[in-house]
Amino acid sequence: MSHKILIVEDEVTLSEAYHTLLKQAKYDVTVAHDGKDALKKVEQFDPDLILLDLRMPILDGVGFLKEYDLKGKHPNVKVIVFSNYDMQEEIDEAYRLGADRYILKAWASPREILNLVKDALDPSQAERH
Numbered sequence: 001m002s003h004k005i006l007i008v009e010d011e012v013t014l015s016e017a018y019h020t021l022l023k024q025a026k027y028d029v030t031v032a033h034d035g036k037d038a039l040k041k042v043e044q045f046d047p048d049l050i051l052l053d054l055r056m057p058i059l060d061g062v063g064f065l066k067e068y069d070l071k072g073k074h075p076n077v078k079v080i081v082f083s084n085y086d087m088q089e090e091i092d093e094a095y096r097l098g099a100d101r102y103i104l105k106a107w108a109s110p111r112e113i114l115n116l117v118k119d120a121l122d123p124s125q126a127e128r129h
Contacts, residue, residue, distance in 0.1 A: 035059030
């Protein structure tokens with residue numbers, strides 16, 4: 001059984017790239033393009049890991065975390081926040097609401113994203129440098 005990953009990203013090019021990358025790595029992947037869409041998909045899909053952008057239309061990443069009550073409903077789900085915004089208040093809020101990791105998209109290569117996912121889901125499978 002492969003792990004299920006929900007990508008929450010409003011930039012279509014990026015969401016498609018991450019979707020392809022993670023599918024090739026044999027993960028079961030679905031995409032939401034804003035926080036409101038993610039609220040629906042997270043209930044239907046029941047992911048093991050959520051890759052969550054912070055800045056999105058309709059409902060942003062912090063709003064998604066607040067509405068979803070992540071640790072109350074799915075205490076074992078891992079959340080990697082990936083954003084191009086390095087705002088300490090948002091980072092702190094994301095961690096307070098249940099995020100496990102925070103990375104800047106602009107600084108993370110696809111390989112690094114894949115390794116973060118592998119490390120979060122199965123630490124023994126992640127590449128070590």
